[in-house]
Amino acid sequence: MIRTYFPETWIWELAPVGESGRAEVHGSAPDTITEWNAGAFCMGPSGFGISPPTSLRAFQPFFVELTLPYSVVRGESFTLKASVFNYLKHCIKVQTTLLPSQELELEPCADCQYSSCLCAEESKTFYWNLKASNLGEVNVTVKTEALDTQDLCNNEFPIVPKQGRSDTVVKPLLVQPGGVLEEKSHSSLLCCQAGEEHPKTEEISLKVPENILKDSERAYATVLGDLMGTAMQNLDRLLAMPYGCGEQNMVLFAPNIFILEYLTKTHQLTPEIQSKAKRFLESGYQRQLTYKRNDGSYSAFGQSDKEGNTWLTAFVEKSFNKARPYIFIDESHLSHSFSLLKKIRNKNGCFRSVGRLFNNAMKGGIDDETSLSAYVTMALLEVGVSVQDPVVADAVSCLRKAAKDVSSVYTQALLAYTFTLSNDTELREMLLAKLEEKAKGSYTALPYWYRAPSAEVELTSYVLLALLSGPNKDLGKASEIVNWLSKQQNPYGGFSSTQDTVVALQALAEYAEATFSDKGDVTVTVTSKTGFHQQFHVDQTNRLLLQKASLPDIPGEYSLSATGSGCVYVQTVLRYNIPPPRSDATFSVRVETEPDKCPQDPLKVLKLSVTAQ
Structure with missing residues (x-):
């Protein structure tokens, strides 16, 4: 068997x-x-x-069971254990064999024995020391059989079962290259129009460093007919079960909502995705309430913190309100937090920064009174608080006075979106014009502001939200920004950090909904100079289907071309492993036990001291 x-x-x-x-x-x-x-x-x-x-x-009365690691590094020695069990009423003599494999190297063992007597209710474990030589999934095959022999076992002749004389087990072992994984991706949104004379094309160059680990390079191309397709294909990562402190929980909670909103508005939401997302949202909601403080604010660790945090409280207020169409949200929690935000305002109407964040990177570029007030005001306007509400009106008035003197590009982008929501058209246009001037080149040449990559993505996403939320959606300029944003996505549909992923997914979902079409037929062709040719066809029947093909030539040059009518999202992913970087940091670790030797009598207490220096 x-x-x-x-x-x-x-x-x-x-x-x-x-x-x-x-x-x-x-x-x-x-x-x-x-x-x-x-x-x-x-x-x-x-x-x-x-x-x-x-x-x-x-069950079967005579069988072998393998114990092996889930994965090993190529060239690493590991021990394979095979335990043979005999639940027959008589003794048997077994021979256990590791079948040869080109992917595994067997280290010689002069004293190892692989045959043994097993009497009733006995077991025996056999060992092999192996090295894996090939990458990927390797099958390990071990066979054990009852021998027909006249040798005595425990003063009786061993039997041979009439059924189940032998048992063979085949189990996979993952062999990894080791080192440090490097991952590079190139994404493109290719849009075609029927009747165009020339196809949309793009050149892709796959390059690897000289110090890569042998055979660790691999690459593939994927094609999807939906801008949000990569995020939807990785729901286990983007719709991750929320966990951690009050900040981490919300950063994982919010993207669920944007994906659900997009799928709902474009009539693509399936019962399976809806059920899964609802479970995750409900879990995240219940967990977040454990980080709520008695005054209505939220903090990283709830009541154990000295005070709640203004930014996090506004983020929770916004996210809970947006989740209301999908799960039950207690209205009292929303009103409680809103009452708290009313209390933490300065005399000028702007909001005051209270509390601290465990991870400041989560709030993005918000680092002063103006940017914080813009974020809180934006959050309140997004969830439907009227611009005539005294809290919002005072905050908008404060922001109007500060807007003309703001030099931070991030704050200008955040204010542009906030004033879009508050219908301050003149200030909105003024800020968008300033942002256009500061862009490096035109939108067609990929807008680039002088900020760190994650801040780039975040502020560009706020500009996109401002363009899409205005009285007249500027889809031409928005499409150029989306083309740039799509190139920043990682292979899983996210971006470089937490808050930029939250804001960018919100902006991309808004754009995808505004430009969604249930028509389209595009053919994508991937070719290389060495003769590789792969074609993908995308229409409305398979727009959410992830089509994927491995790219064999690494390093190599590839050409992408798209023809037809509609837009497709094409991504090329290159992965390889390199040796871990050398570290000059040195330290020593000393472990001591008291007593230093085990006494004859059992110990109730053992003192363990670990010293690192």
């Missing part, structure tokens, strides 16, 4: 139950020697029912 299938979960599926009240689900038990516990529940018009649990034992 050859066993290869070892899942942790066997059956998880829906079964329709007819009027008879009975249903049968057929399947073959996996190869795992174990006991499977099964349960079922049923929902119907008359209520909800749960069945009592039952179990199935998958």
Whole structure:
């Protein structure tokens, strides 16, 4: 018997139950020697029912079980353990063999024995020292069989089972290159129009450094028919189960909402995605309430902090309001936080910075009274607080006075979006004009402001939100910004840090919704000078399908071309491993126990001292 299938979960599926009240689900038990516990529940018009649990034992009296690591580094020595079990009533003599493989190198062992007597209820473990020579998934195959021999085992002749004389197990082992993973991606939004004489083209150059680890380079190209497609293809990363402190929790909570909003508005939301996102939002909501303070504010660690944080409280207020269409949000929490924000204002109407953030990078470029007030005002306007509300009106008045003297590009972008929401058209146009002047080149040449990359993405996203939220959506200029933003995305649909990912996804979702079309037919061709040719076809039937092809030539030069009508999102990802960088930092670690030797009698207390210097 050859066993290869070892899942942790066997059956998880829906079964329709007819009027008879009975249903049968057929399947073959996996190869795992174990006991499977099964349960079922049923929902119907008359209520909800749960069945009592039952179990199935998958067993054979003579078998081998492998113990091996999940992954190893190429060239690393590791030990493979094979334990053979005999649950027969008589003794057997077994021979256990590791089948040869070109991907595995067996280290010689002069004293190792791979045959043994096993009497009833006994087991024996055999060992091999191996090295993996090839990267990727390598199959490890071990066979054990009962020998037909006249040699005595425990003063009796060993038997040979009539059934199950041998057992063979095949398990995969992941072999990794080691070192440090480097990942580079190039993204493009290619838009075509029917009847164009020339296709949209782009040249891609895949280059690797000289010190890469052998055979670690790999690359692939993906094509999607939707701007938000990469984010949707990585829901397990973007719709991650919220966790951590009050700041981390919200940074993971917010992107869920933007993806749901986009899918809902474009009628692409499936029951599976909706159910998954709802579970994550509910979990994040309940967890965030544990970081709420008695005064209505939020902080990294709730009541254990000295005071709540203004920025985080506004972020929570905004996110909870936006989540209301999808999950239940208690109105009292929203009004409580809004009351707190009313209290932390200066006499000029702007908001006062209170509390501290555990990770200041999460709030992006907000670092003074004006940028903080713009963010809080923006958050309140986004969730529907009227511009005539005294709190918002006073804050907008304060921001108007400060706007003309603001020199920070980030604050100008944030103010441009805030004044867009407050219908201050004159100030909005003035700030957008200033931002246009400070851009490095035109939008067509990829707008570039003098900030760190994450701040670049964030402030550019605020400009995009301002353009899309105005009385007349400037889709021409917005499309040029989106083309630049799309090139900054990582392979998972995010960006370089936390807050820029939150703001950029919000802006991209707004643009994707404004430009969504249920028509389009584009053909993308990827070619290289060495003869590689791969074609992808995208239309409305497969716009959310991730199409992927490996790129064989590394280093290499590739050409992308798109023809047809519509837009496609094309991404090229290059991964390779390099040796870890050398560190000149030195330190020593000393571990001492008291007592230094184990006494004969069992110890109730052992003192362990670890000293690092």
